[in-house]
Amino acid sequence: MEKNQIYDFLLKELPKEQIKIDELMKYHTNFKIGGIADFYVIAKKVSQIQAVLRLTKEYKIPLTILGNGSNVLVSDKGIRGIVLKIAIEGLEIRKGKDYAYITVGAGEPLGKVSYSLLKEEIAGFEFASGIPGTMGGAIRMNAGAYGGEMKDCVLSITCLTRDGNLKELSNNECNFSYRHSIFCEQPLIVIKTELKLPYGNKEEIQAKIDEYAQSRKEKQPLQYPSAGSTFKRGSDFITAKLIDECGLKGYSIGDAQVSTMHAGFIINKGNATASDIISVINAVKQKVLEQTGKQIELEIELLGEF
Ligand SMILES: Cc1cc2nc3c(=O)[nH]c(=O)nc-3n(C[C@H](O)[C@H](O)[C@H](O)COP(=O)(O)OP(=O)(O)OC[C@H]3O[C@@H](n4cnc5c(N)ncnc54)[C@H](O)[C@@H]3O)c2cc1C
Incomplete structure (x- = not known):
């Protein structure tokens, strides 16, 4: 066509x-x-x-x-x-006796959802406040931080099959595990999510959000473009620590660099190309394998013609 x-x-x-x-x-x-x-x-x-x-x-x-x-x-x-x-929008809150039920459109940014829940004194979503994704992307990745992950808050998901039919999945049916869900296995498109969360104290929720934001500011190179942690955590090792121990902080090709602040992040210092980033990824994988015998796996997803 x-x-x-x-x-x-x-x-x-x-x-x-x-x-x-x-x-x-x-x-x-x-x-x-x-x-x-x-x-x-x-x-x-x-x-x-x-x-x-x-x-x-x-x-x-x-x-x-x-x-x-x-x-x-x-x-x-x-x-x-x-x-x-x-970019499906919408956030509706239904307040039950012990829990709140929140319906969120897949295009809603996590930061915005987290702020709306704070206003209503709903707890349990603080972990997601600094993750710069949408609800749909976070469901697919089972995004998580600071001891929380999407798996802990999802009641059900409404998605579309590639034939355009609507389908509802329960939390169990989503096959959530570390940075993984059924949406990585099957070409389903998340449309909306129903969350189930407990009530909390506004000051305590705000304090957690502030603490996590401060921790990100201190530990992550947020002033540079990146895709967050480049590699997944290992089953028996912390990947960023391994990369650091291999002396790779600051390793660069073109404008692609292993952050000097956080070895788990590869950053774009200005005009990095995808091919620069891939070259750094491959060099890091190779050096970590040679020096520690550990295979490290990408967390970020590659889109397009590589
Ligand atoms: C500075 C920084 C910090 C980060 N910190 C964290 C962190 O603490 N924890 C963490 O888990 N991640 C973190 N990330 C990674 C990223 O923000 C999360 O994985 C986020 O959930 C991705 O959401 P997105 O909307 O940007 O998805 P995208 O990057 O746009 O897409 C990711 C994948 O999801 C698919 N997808 C997107 N929307 C849908 C949908 N509606 N239905 C089906 N599939 C869909 C895409 O096809 C793609 O395969 C960080 C990233 C950055 C840049």
Whole structure:
């Protein structure tokens, strides 16, 4: 299917301002890296996602799902087909006697959700306040920090299959484990989440949020673009510690560098390319293997043509 035909189809289903052709992905990733996507489409409604699913299925157009782009490295060659940013909004709170039930759209930023819960004195979501992702991305990654993870708060998930059918999954059915969920195994798109959380004391919730923010400021190179921790934690080792012990802090290729502040982060010091980042990743993997015998595994996801 020609590009102009794809555009005409999309235009029938979505407002013009939600469709961009030949869009540089560096504008949509936390790394500030990434070549051109043929189409970058923002979906604010379920029906808009369903329309894109129909199009991509019928004409075999590659489809890439994106949240806030905070856990991905996009190739310098970009992404063929359609990148679909899930921007479903909405946050509703239903207060039960002992627990609050919160329905959150997949496109809502975690920081915003955390602030809304603080205002209502709902506890248990403080861990997520400094994670720069959307609810959908966090569910897929089972994002976590400071002893909490999405698995602990999710009651159920509503998602779309690639055929465009709605499906509801219970927490158990999500196969959550460390930085993993069913959404890594099957091409399901998170639409909304129902959280179940206890009530708490506003000052205590605020104190936790402040403590975690302070800890991130002290330990993480937040002034540079990155995708957070580049590698997963090992089953019997802390990866950042291994990288540090291998003397790799500050190791760089071009503008890609193993942060001097936190060895688990690879940062973009200005004009790093995806290929610079990959070269640093490969060198770090190789050196850690040679010096410690440990295989380290990527946490960030690679999107596009590598
Ligand atoms: C400074 C910094 C600090 C970070 N700290 C943490 C931390 O403490 N803990 C932690 O776990 N992570 C952390 N991260 C990583 C990242 O923020 C999380 O993984 C986050 O949950 C990703 O959400 P996102 O919306 O940005 O997803 P994206 O990066 O856009 O996408 C990640 C993956 O999820 C998929 N996806 C996105 N939305 C959906 C959807 N609606 N349905 C199905 N699949 C979807 C994408 O296809 C992709 O495969 C950090 C990142 C940075 C830059």
